[in-house]
Amino acid sequence: MLPPPLFLLDGHMTRLVPVAPVLAWLFLFSTACAHGNPAQDERDLQQLVAVQAEAWNSGDAVAWSKDFAQDADFINIVGSVFEGREQIEQRHAAIFSTLFKGSQAKVTVRKIVFPQEDIAVVDTTHEVTGHSGLPPGVRDTEPGLLRTRMRYVMQKRSGQWRILAGQNTDVKPAP
Incomplete structure (x- = not known):
């Protein structure tokens, strides 16, 4: 029944x-x-990336690192891993005062994917000019231009997008 x-x-x-x-x-x-x-959310993420590019162009490591979560990880173009916002900020302060002092970055968002509503994967292309040198093993993609691909994993926490992880990979020059 x-x-x-x-x-x-x-x-x-x-x-x-x-x-x-x-x-x-x-x-x-x-x-x-x-x-x-x-x-x-896409507009907010685009704005976060734009503010970060402005901070790079000003050589401001504090502003460049401010949207990283306290416990974020960042892998730079030579494979070094920086753990936590403080370490990410310190490393960028060092490069902004040496190899990348006075450099300019043009950043283009290539793709944003939301695997969950509060998680975003943001792929960008960075074109850096005006640098005085490059880390060992890294070469300009074209004369005077270093192009890199950056992938961020971001999470929206209390209404704010925070970078949980970033990985920067240099684009090799054409053979």
């Missing part, structure tokens, strides 16, 4: 309303509201 179907009475108690469609509508409505605004 099957159990009787579940029903709710509407406000006037004049007709029966099936529970399943009401619950389905509530679920879909709450799910749509929970996803936030992907277009706004």
Whole structure:
């Protein structure tokens, strides 16, 4: 014997309303509201990258590192790993005062993917000019231009996007 179907009475108690469609509508409505605004998130991520490029161009390691999470990891173009925002900031302060002092970066966001609503993978291309040298093993992609690909993993925490991890890879010159 099957159990009787579940029903709710509407406000006037004049007709029966099936529970399943009401619950389905509530679920879909709450799910749509929970996803936030992907277009706004993309704009926020684009802005974060733009602010970081401005900080590079100013040689400001504090501003360049400010959107990293406290426990972030960063892998630079020679494979060195920096753990935590403080170490990331210190390393960038060092390069902004030596090899990359006065350099300029043009950063283009290539792709943003949201594997979850609060997680973003952001792929960028960096074109750096005006550098006085490069780390051992790194060569300009073209004369006077170092091109790199940066991949960030970001998470939205308390309404703010934070960089959890970054990896920078140099684009090798054409043979």
